[in-house]
Amino acid sequence: MSWIKRPRAALAANSHERGLANGYRVGWRDGACEAAVQLANPPAPTVYNLRVLFVPQGFQAIDNGIIQALRQSVRELHVVEAVRMAEQALLVRPDFVLVLNGLHVFPEDHLAQADQIRAAGIRTIIWFVDDPYVTDDTVIVAPHYDTILTHELSTIPLYGLIGCKDVHYMPLGADIEVFKPMRVGSSHMSDVCFIGQGFWNRVHMFDAIAQQLAGLNVFIAGGLWDRLKEYRLLKPFIRHGWLPIEESALYYNGARIVINMHRTTEAGSDNKNSYRYPGRSINPRTYEIAACGTMQLTDVREDLGAYYQPGLELETYGSAVELADKIRYYLANEEARRLIAIRGLIRTRREHTYLSRMPRLMEILGYANSL
Amino acid sequence: MLEERVIPLPTPIRSDKHRTAKGGLSLHQREAAYALGWEHGYWYGQCEALIQSIPQSVQIRPIHVLFVATGKGFPYSPLDEAVAETLRMFAVRVSIVSAKQPVAEIAARLRPDVVIVLDGLEFQTTEVDAIRREGIRIVVWFTDDPYYTDITSRLAPHYDHVFTLERMCVPFYQGLGCQNVHHLPLGVYPTVFRPGNPPRNARREISFVGSAYWTRVGFFDQITDYLNTKDTLITGIWWERLRDYTRLSPKITSRWMEPGETAANYNGAKIVINMHRAHDDESFNNNSLAINAVSPNPRTFEISACATLQLTDIRMDLPQYYLPDVEIVTYSSPQEMIEKIEYYLAHEQERRLIALRGLYRTLREHTYAKRVETMMAILFGV
Numbered sequence: 001m002s003w004i005k006r007p008r009a010a011l012a013a014n015s016h017e018r019g020l021a022n023g024y025r026v027g028w029r030d031g032a033c034e035a036a037v038q039l040a041n042p043p044a045p046t047v048y049n050l051r052v053l054f055v056p057q058g059f060q061a062i063d064n065g066i067i068q069a070l071r072q073s074v075r076e077l078h079v080v081e082a083v084r085m086a087e088q089a090l091l092v093r094p095d096f097v098l099v100l101n102g103l104h105v106f107p108e109d110h111l112a113q114a115d116q117i118r119a120a121g122i123r124t125i126i127w128f129v130d131d132p133y134v135t136d137d138t139v140i141v142a143p144h145y146d147t148i149l150t151h152e153l154s155t156i157p158l159y160g161l162i163g164c165k166d167v168h169y170m171p172l173g174a175d176i177e178v179f180k181p182m183r184v185g186s187s188h189m190s191d192v193c194f195i196g197q198g199f200w201n202r203v204h205m206f207d208a209i210a211q212q213l214a215g216l217n218v219f220i221a222g223g224l225w226d227r228l229k230e231y232r233l234l235k236p237f238i239r240h241g242w243l244p245i246e247e248s249a250l251y252y253n254g255a256r257i258v259i260n261m262h263r264t265t266e267a268g269s270d271n272k273n274s275y276r277y278p279g280r281s282i283n284p285r286t287y288e289i290a291a292c293g294t295m296q297l298t299d300v301r302e303d304l305g306a307y308y309q310p311g312l313e314l315e316t317y318g319s320a321v322e323l324a325d326k327i328r329y330y331l332a333n334e335e336a337r338r339l340i341a342i343r344g345l346i347r348t349r350r351e352h353t354y355l356s357r358m359p360r361l362m363e364i365l366g367y368a369n370s371l
Numbered sequence: 372m373l374e375e376r377v378i379p380l381p382t383p384i385r386s387d388k389h390r391t392a393k394g395g396l397s398l399h400q401r402e403a404a405y406a407l408g409w410e411h412g413y414w415y416g417q418c419e420a421l422i423q424s425i426p427q428s429v430q431i432r433p434i435h436v437l438f439v440a441t442g443k444g445f446p447y448s449p450l451d452e453a454v455a456e457t458l459r460m461f462a463v464r465v466s467i468v469s470a471k472q473p474v475a476e477i478a479a480r481l482r483p484d485v486v487i488v489l490d491g492l493e494f495q496t497t498e499v500d501a502i503r504r505e506g507i508r509i510v511v512w513f514t515d516d517p518y519y520t521d522i523t524s525r526l527a528p529h530y531d532h533v534f535t536l537e538r539m540c541v542p543f544y545q546g547l548g549c550q551n552v553h554h555l556p557l558g559v560y561p562t563v564f565r566p567g568n569p570p571r572n573a574r575r576e577i578s579f580v581g582s583a584y585w586t587r588v589g590f591f592d593q594i595t596d597y598l599n600t601k602d603t604l605i606t607g608i609w610w611e612r613l614r615d616y617t618r619l620s621p622k623i624t625s626r627w628m629e630p631g632e633t634a635a636n637y638n639g640a641k642i643v644i645n646m647h648r649a650h651d652d653e654s655f656n657n658n659s660l661a662i663n664a665v666s667p668n669p670r671t672f673e674i675s676a677c678a679t680l681q682l683t684d685i686r687m688d689l690p691q692y693y694l695p696d697v698e699i700v701t702y703s704s705p706q707e708m709i710e711k712i713e714y715y716l717a718h719e720q721e722r723r724l725i726a727l728r729g730l731y732r733t734l735r736e737h738t739y740a741k742r743v744e745t746m747m748a749i750l751f752g753v
Contacts, residue, residue, distance in 0.1 A: 019400075023406060023411075024412035026409055027409035028419075033416075035420035339423065342420050
């Protein structure tokens, strides 16, 4: 009977090795992320002697990240809805009103309210986070504010051109309450993950690498993906519609590689950017993906190098061929992949949280009166 | 800093629990394999994240260093390599020669900003004098003090600067008339000595690496019975000097190891014992003045760089390098060694925490990069 035992023993050994390897992979990430979270923390908050009124945009990750950070950084924080911003500002009389983005869901009388606050002698500040895709709208909003902050380098001269006096570059960050390393179940696991709308540049890129993706475990979430030429091939991977950010964080965590692809800045159906301002700055997703301790493959925006070291803390691609090659390489090189992921996590927690942006924000705004 | 915390027990994700076991391995066995893999992965993931969290900032200087390697071959060649490679991080140009080459002639031709001699026992003082006559600064870094002070005492006065790894030798060289004497310990070369994930058959409870100097033999003779009951590995030469050598011999490997192999050995052990050489040990000792040794040996740094629990005897200056019971564990008698081995084999989480803290301290403060940085600041200003 020994002939039957041998293959079974070999199978058992094989299965044992697989179990070890799977355990090792999961354990490595758990251990590394836990240690990184312990070791890499944002600097302790500086508290400023300010009363601040914050008006959120409805971009949950950014709104909450800034609210949490402000709460730890100013003496008094009031968060109010856009419909009541003037009423509340006149009541509270803050040192300044900070409005996030001021677009989309903001009420029709938004600009009248901004004028009213300003007329009462209260400083008004708007922080644009959709530049340069919506410059047709922001040029209308901006002149109603005293101070313009934008996360996009390219649009700074634009606001100067239309007469704004106080314009500053102010990068975004990650809300690490939401975007953090977590252990997820198999339903959130993938080899490659992309979350975002199917803008045309993205659709073209995914069409170009569709054949390679077809053999992998891929997760794509967002709207407009039926634009794909290779829709039938990629359809099993696609989850249509908006994904809540908590869900996004789970999928980022479960992925081996998360692709980040900035929107095109072309004017047209996807954009309100008839001035054709280029995109020079990275999107908030860059920080959010890295904050989950997952390797990110991103296209390059001009200021990327100021925030992450390509090849060390994340990876970049400049074409469909390079994207496909790097997906192949990093799926085959577990060690290289996970080191980049952990370095990206450490850098993000140390330098790119909203809390770590606060001293810079206050300095730009001219406040030095920390408590 | 790493805080005291409970390392969670592995709770494997059982995505396959509804399936029946295939391939002759029961579900229980597969889960056990997964859990073991998780344990190993978790530990090395922690180590790796800790390594990656340490900022690497190196100031490269616009200088030309002529490095004179020991010229002694193994076991000094890894030290030569570690220091040479580290110097490259700090100087735009590094030329490397051996102590056996005509260094003065080369120096006169290359005109370096400084000549750094490592160990210097094989390097002729006539060469040193010739280099100084050329107006080129020359410094030595003694790496075996105080064991060869009978010889180094004749070498030291020829140099512009003397660096010694042994703090007690600083006043000694000063007493000989040396103007610039500095205490500069050796360190660790983290490219070689770092945490790893050794194969399962290379994992042990206790490891000791080193030659059987007589003081060590006297100590080990008292714990032979205990070590025999443990998963122990002793690696080094002369261990046949042990009284009960035949009984312990299955646990002894008699040879020198390459640094990479030594690192793997440390990595595979839960506890690594360090026992300093006695300053008056009679084997190969050229320390007739019996200068005391108070600084920890280079092995101290190498063991801790592998993120294993180091159990060491106490050199007077040890607490300046590692905090006992926090970053390292100490013993001062065979009985205490046995008690602490028993304790840390039974308290895995405490063992790991100390090992991680030891790694952290090592990489922040005890690398060759840190030592060379110090040397450069002394020679060229901050």
